[in-house]
Amino acid sequence: MRLKSFHAKSMSEAMRMVRQTLGDDAIIVATREEDGGGVRVTAAVEDDDLLMAQARTAQPTRTARPVVVVEEEPEIDVGEVVADVLHRHGVPAALAEQLIDAAAGLDTDDPALALGAALDSMFTFSPLQDRRGGNKPLILVGPPGSGKTLIVAKLAAQAVFRKRSVGVITTDTVRAGGMEQLAAFTRLMKIKLATVEDPDALAGAFEVSRGADVVLVDTAGRNPYNREDMADLKALLSAGVAEPILVLPAGLDAMEAADIAQSFKALGVRRMLITRLDMARRLGSLLGTAHRSRMAFCNASVSSKVAEGLTPLNPVAFARLMMPAEDKAARNRPKPAAPAKTKAVRSSSRTIP
Template identity: 70%
Template sequence: MRLKSFHAKTMSEAMKLVRQTLGDDAIIVATREEEGGGVRVTAAVEEDDHATAQARLQAARPVEPEIDVGEAVAEALHRHGVPASLAEVLVDAAAGLDTEDPTLALGAALDSVFTFNPLPDARGGGGKTLVLVGPPGGGKTLTVAKLAARAVLKNRTVGVITTDTVRAGGVDQLAAFMRILKVKLISVDDPDALHGAIAVNQGCDLVLVDTAGRNPFDESEMDDLRAMLAAAESEPIMVLPAGLDALEAADTGQAFKALGARRMLLTRLDMARRFGSMLVTAQRTRLSFCDGSVSARVAEGLTPLNPVALARLMMPGQEKTAPARAVRPSGPKAKTMSSPSSRTLP
């Protein structure tokens, strides 16, 4: 027999405590009113009955499965085809963090290895020109339309220029988008014309230049693009589709980095299921992640990338429902980790 006393403000509250602790088999031995207010109930239960009651209570409570953060991150990296050498670095970084959220752990690990530099928000004052470059079929034209739509929706003035005058339908496709946005499109064929078109749009908050897709391994095509970039005197943004072979993507990134690219914009994130090529490219080229396209629709699907946003794309549905604790290094593998915004470039 096991006896236990319970104190509560009312008899009903005391009886509730008895049932919660000893179960429905408990026997009320005594009750009395306390001098300071409230009631005290003494209940008894056989030891075997108590053990059974406790077992029932434990079974009724939902048990959250324990998550091995390092194992979850390793599994995600393997699923995305990340090479073992890079995966080991990221897993070590994630395993040394004080968090039970695999997504936050992967985000902090990505932040420790890569840089994130989203494209600027077009603001008044003019003078910001972005030239989109990349291999054929990478999604540059659609990305220009998305960037223009984003600027228009924020009431920014935007100028759009295309040098893609050879590809069948290239100009027509972009022109159709610009008519909807009520943005004037200028088509140019050579570096001098490009320089003049940018000068014409110098009063706009943002100027976007869509270039023809170039074979990164064809020297003559890259020389033509180099001449266009010299005339533009602006930062080239490499547009890279997700889902490529990792080594091919890295070689492509190296070729466009040689032309001055510092950031890469990722497309087809909604269609690819393995993002290992993006991580390999960023690691080998030291290009920064900027924005990503997650939809084929012009009015949506282009989002600034940061470590946690990229981790969520790689581990959908992995966030814990409880409020996430601060991510802090711990354990023998602890390393100094920066916050998701601390490694962004100026």
């Protein structure tokens, strides 16, 4: 199904636009009056009905008098491009409509900047800080298999590369091979690995690592729907002043990811680190998750290699992840010149999921 929004001075004019563009089979989804005057009508039509409507309105080919061809610079409808990107990434419809409105109201012809500004208006971006001393310890939490151990290794390697002192602690003493995997990473970086099994031991490990520039804690994966798992994690988080960071993989179902994030949000988690971006092509679920849980984006992992660190996330960086370079190149190719014709009233229609 395709949805389009039409803006016009009056309801009758908007309905005429709906019929001309979508045909008589279009269904009116919503109408509203605009603050600056006029009305907006959102209509929907099945893809097959849309094709039939376009075929009916197509004019038969006939011999006509020559026309003057006027070459014009290709125009970019920023709102339309942003709407198409959000649709392809599966952004929830209500959230997509808000982002489209925010992007279309900006004075720019760069869709990536427009989408970045729209994201900035609705989401919080708070990358992990890199400074010598004064950093809170970080506890990486999340569901099983989200990539917490790899993220600890990446953060530790990044700190060593920048000549920071590092303390690494693991509480993952249950998962088969979990501690051995992290121990292999820390041995290569010549970092001591502390192993703890309960909140009291974790508090002691924090004291031992107090002088380190960076202190990282790996935890066992927790089932967000298991009360016992979450109660154990809550007790672990109460052992010190460390900040919990949710490690969440990209590519999850939107509703499932939002439910997982809200379970960890109840334990005091405020920032979300995204993994497996190299294995995901649709990021709409991440936006839906952040919007529902009110969590901030911090960093992202785009590779399974420890040496390739984390990418700090900001609005424009996230927008560019959603708009690959080949898409931008295709949009910027000159379009064939079209015959000059009388300019008619035109709807600023946008396709949304």
